[in-house]
Amino acid sequence: RKEVEQDPGPFNVPEGATVAFNCTYSNSASQSFFWYRQDCRKEPKLLMSVYSSGNEDGRFTAQLNRASQYISLLIRDSKLSDSATYLCVVRGNTGFQKLVFGTGTRLLVSP
């Protein structure tokens, strides 16, 4: 089983739509969770951290379910500029507590 699993997509949505991505992780001892965004042929950039109580940043809402080992990202009122790959990232609890990346979910927002 992969450490971090995501649906690769692509998710094709019209502008203004609400879209949700899910991610599961295998290490129940994982300590921190993040969503990164990666534009085509660019480097990943942190979108938001994911807290146990859930958190919101403008149109973006992240949720964590530790019991199910599941993370979600909700994007409301999608913009064309939201088109990118969204990487689910989990921090382990061993060694250097390295970040483990999912393969990403591709989002395409169309006019």
Add this chain to the structure above:
Amino acid sequence: ETGVTQTPRHLVMGMTNKKSLKCEQHLGHNAMYWYKQSAKKPLELMFVYSLEERVENNSVPSRFSPECPNSSHLFLHLHTLQPEDSALYLCASSQDPKFSGQFTDTQYFGPGTRLTVL
């Protein structure tokens, strides 16, 4: 943004060549990382340096040799690579939470070097 820079941005090399990738961070961080990103695969952590000391080596073949002369610079020396090593090589930096005392060690990535091995 120029927080983490990488050179060259593109590199084509033969299997017998020796080349080096360079990364420089201007963020005052004390940890630096090399990642490999191949098509349709997740980012793979290759090496981690904290305060210039290698703290993780993820079973990377010896044809990849990292060097961290100081906390701002990181190199990846390449020799006798294989075509399957063609990928995007990303450098990142962060503040090691072990020393910062906080768990907000966001990793900042450089733009990457797109490597093609012929």
